[in-house]
Amino acid sequence: MNYNVEKLHLTNIEEVSEIRSFLSTFQLDYEKDIDYTVVIRDNNKIIATCSKAKDVLKGFAVNHSVQGEGITNLLITAIQDRLFQEGIFHSFIFTKPIYETTFKSFGYKVIASVEEVSLLEYGFNDIHKSLATMKKLYGVDSSIPKTALVMNCNPFTLGHRYLIEEASLKSEQVLVFIVEEDKSLFPFVDRYHMVKNGVADLKNVTVIPGGKYIISSATFPAYFLREETKVLSAYTKLDATVFSxxxxxxxxxxxxMLGEEPYCPVTKNYNEALVSVLENHGVEVEVIPRKWIATPENYISASKVRNLIKKEGREALDKLSEFIPTITLNYLRSEEGKEVIKKIINSNTPH
Known part of the structure; x- marks a missing residue:
């Protein structure tokens, strides 16, 4: 039978409702960041679909009654054509490990696989080439053993500075990877420059953009793992496996090196799982106690900074000198910083 691939109209409430209903039968969610969806119908009913969010394929589902009829090929081809039209020549897809072979037949290569999920990528500039380019661009000497930190710095605080200082004192060379995913209230480019300039005096520290392979949409398979504990477990294992x-x-x-997290249960569980995976791969992990002011309860955190700004707006800046370095304070007083303060004030939950 010949099937036609149709573009879903994302502004059409009825069509979006229909795709949500179809995906729910596969225990899949239709995520908010999806920007393009294709469907295949039979007798005007959806029998297959695939979506994308930028360069990540997601929401892939084919009715069991028509599996094996070449529908996967139609869907993947349609999405890849759209990616090429947008100038995107490298993409990711998540699938359960049992479906790896299917996507490998379309040119996707497995990056990492854990119990719940496999991460695959398509395109010439794969993870090996990306990291080789990163290594050359930032002049990293791989003959010297290194300590690494992965940070979001939303924003850069004195707690982050403290962790990097500790690593600098204890290590010959330190690499600080800044999460590049732009889903934080402070834009990546600003977070990166705050950290880079804020530790410029530490000569054995190199600050590097994390790219697409560190704590990004490409390593967060939440869209088909609905239970929070499963999401966290899969997320941690996949992220740590790729890193290792x-x-x-x-x-x-x-x-x-990790910062201790005694207060947030989710982050605490993440750190514990991260330690387990990294050590199983032969990577030493050191957890550093949080930096605090006067008492351990008054610990420094980026979320405290954001919460204070949300509560008091620009009036909070005079109270933040104990929590953030001068470089962050100056940023918050700049025109760019004023816009971020507005976003924090208007946000439901300060991310």
Whole structure:
């Protein structure tokens, strides 16, 4: 039978409702960040679909009654054609490990696989080439063992500075990877420059954009793992596996330092799982107690900074000198910082 691929109109409430209903039968969610969806119908009913959010394929589902009829090929081809039209020649897809073979037949290569999920990518500029380029661009000498930190810095605080200082004192060379995913209230480019300029005096520290392979949409398979504990477990294992298997090997990272998280249960569980996976891959992990002011309860955190700004707006800046370095304070007083303060004030939850 010949099937036609149709573009879903994302502004059509009825069509979006229909795709949500179809995906729910596969225990899949139709996520908010989806920007393009195709469907295949039979007798005017959806029998297959695939979506994308920028360069990540998601929401892939084919009715069991028509599996094996070439529909997967139609869907993937349609999405890849759209990616090429947008000038995107590298993409990711998540699937359950049992479906790896299907996507490998379309040119996708497995980056990492854990119990719940496999991460695959398509395109010439794969993870090996990306990290080799990163290594050359930032002049990383892989002959020297290194300590690594992965930070979001939303915004850069004195707590972050403290962790990097500790790593600098204890290590010959330190790599600080800044999460590049732009889903934080402070834009990536500003977060990166705050950290880079804020630790410029530490000569054995190199600050590097994390790219697409560190804590990004490409390593967060939440869209088909609905239970929070499963999401966290899969997220941690996949992220830590990618870091251990590729980053540690490429950059000669032998140790990763984490900030202690005694207050947030989710982050605490994430850190514990991260330690387990990294150590199983032969990477030493050191957890550093949080920096605090006067008492341990008065610990420094980026979320405290955002919450204070949300509560008091620009009036909070005079109270933040104990929590953030001068470079962050100056940023918040700049025109760019004023816009971020507005976003924090108007946000439901300060991310």
């Amino acid at each position: 298997k590729y980053f540690c090997k490429q950059f000669n990272i032998t140790k990763r």
